[in-house]
Amino acid sequence: MTKNNNNNNNNEEEEFVSFGHNLNTKIRFEDADEDEAAQGSAEAATAQDESMCDAADGTTEMADDTTSADYYFDSYSHFGIHEEMLKDVVRTKTYQNVIYQNKFLIKDKVVLDVGAGTGILSLFCAKAGAKHVYAVECSQMADMAKEIVKANGFSDVITVLKGKIEEIELPTPKVDVIISEWMGYFLLFENMLDSVLYARNKWLVDGGIVLPDKASLFLTAIEDSEYKEDKIEFWNSVYGFDMSCIKKKAMMEPLVDTVDQKQIVTDSRLLKTMDISKMSSGDASFTAPFKIVAQRNDYIHALVAYFDVSFTMCHKLLGFSTGPKSRATHWKQTVMYLEDVLTICEGETITGSMSVSYNKKNPRDVDIKLSYSLDGQHSKVSRTQHYKMR
Numbered sequence: 001m002t003k004n005n006n007n008n009n010n011n012e013e014e015e016f017v018s019f020g021h022n023l024n025t026k027i028r029f030e031d032a033d034e035d036e037a038a039q040g041s042a043e044a045a046t047a048q049d050e051s052m053c054d055a056a057d058g059t060t061e062m063a064d065d066t067t068s069a070d071y072y073f074d075s076y077s078h079f080g081i082h083e084e085m086l087k088d089v090v091r092t093k094t095y096q097n098v099i100y101q102n103k104f105l106i107k108d109k110v111v112l113d114v115g116a117g118t119g120i121l122s123l124f125c126a127k128a129g130a131k132h133v134y135a136v137e138c139s140q141m142a143d144m145a146k147e148i149v150k151a152n153g154f155s156d157v158i159t160v161l162k163g164k165i166e167e168i169e170l171p172t173p174k175v176d177v178i179i180s181e182w183m184g185y186f187l188l189f190e191n192m193l194d195s196v197l198y199a200r201n202k203w204l205v206d207g208g209i210v211l212p213d214k215a216s217l218f219l220t221a222i223e224d225s226e227y228k229e230d231k232i233e234f235w236n237s238v239y240g241f242d243m244s245c246i247k248k249k250a251m252m253e254p255l256v257d258t259v260d261q262k263q264i265v266t267d268s269r270l271l272k273t274m275d276i277s278k279m280s281s282g283d284a285s286f287t288a289p290f291k292i293v294a295q296r297n298d299y300i301h302a303l304v305a306y307f308d309v310s311f312t313m314c315h316k317l318l319g320f321s322t323g324p325k326s327r328a329t330h331w332k333q334t335v336m337y338l339e340d341v342l343t344i345c346e347g348e349t350i351t352g353s354m355s356v357s358y359n360k361k362n363p364r365d366v367d368i369k370l371s372y373s374l375d376g377q378h379s380k381v382s383r384t385q386h387y388k389m390r
């Protein structure tokens with residue numbers, strides 16, 4: 001595993017993530033202990049929403065006395081995460097190209113930007129000639145977005161609405177275009193897709209478009225002995241003490257990191273494509289079979305998931321991949337370590353299935369069930385493992 005070798009993350013993110021319990025993922029929420037977790041899903045969901053969005057009684061100004069603890073609960077209110085996203089040029093430039101090179105999609109249209117953050121996508125749309133843009137943002141960053149819109153002279157075209165998309169009143173009955181950057185790690189972590197689908201069902205005019213409209217999840221396998229040793233086996237003996245109970249937990253948490261393409265041992269398989277313009281919320285939970293074929297003799301320590309998104313309504317197809325063979329993005333890849341080390345020969349296949357669903361207690365978390373089998377010359381393995389993105 002190559003840690004952040006060629007991506008555009010900065011130290012700020014490393015500092016930022018240290019507020020969380022789980023260093024594996026971007027947006028972290030407080031770990032509910034067993035008792036709290038037992039209080040039921042509705043309460044947990046509300047707590048999760050509040051951790052991502054501004055509290056219902058949130059102030060309209062960005063308070064100067066905000067502490068790191070506040071940022072922990074309201075991570076998108078801190079500019080650092082927006083800096084990281086804006087500096088992810090694969091991400092931001094793709095949206096810019098989609099809008100500027102396909103003005104026919106935006107010009108004279110009413111646009112809804114779901115989760116506007118700093119307002120960058122709204123500004124692109126306004127510059128491309130949108131009739132009006134509604135920029136909805138639930139965190140305190142909405143106040144900054146208002147200032148940014150004003151400073152750039154777009155106050156008459158962009159209306160920033162502070163609040164959750166599920167709770168705001170939109171001052172128009174319908175919109176022609178919904179744009180959003182909703183993708184989380186492993187595509188689905190954070191569960192913001194549901195908010196986009198909610199907006200689509202409520203406000204998108206018949207024949208309206210959603211940008212992006214396609215998202216696909218892929219799976220491949222890697223050799224990763226060094227990093228597995230460092231992150232997983234490490235717990236077997238820590239300064240001579242057995243901490244292997246933590247190893248079990250570490251195995252269950254997929255690691256978000258940049259994979260060096262030299263580590264890839266098999267081909268890649270498409271697990272699932274989602275059509276954002278048509279799918280229902282339930283389609284984000286699925287079971288997909290897979291079959292990946294070794295391209296050389298090697299050892300396999302982990303399966304790796306990544307996603308692509310595309311904007312098929314463009315004049316020429318535009319999109320980007322977060323795969324290990326593409327330019328790195330802040331989403332990196334999602335690595336799931338295997339209990340077994342698979343000794344695989346060129347041409348042998350790993351077959352199995354992956355089930356993905358939102359966690360019932362904590363709907364922004366993602367549960368993954370991975371079943372895999374290898375009936376090879378040197379390894380005969382059949383196993384099911386469970387992971388949780390949190």
Ligand SMILES: C[S@@+](CC[C@H](N)C(=O)[O-])C[C@H]1O[C@@H](n2cnc3c(N)ncnc32)[C@H](O)[C@@H]1O
Pocket residue numbers: 052053076082085086114115116117118119120121136137138139141163164165166180181182183192195
């Ligand atoms: C991944 S960021 C993208 C920000 C911006 N669109 C960009 O491209 O830089 C997602 C934003 O959506 C906001 N958000 C998440 N869920 C939301 C909801 N239900 N309603 C309104 N905003 C939401 C978050 O606070 C965050 O600022």
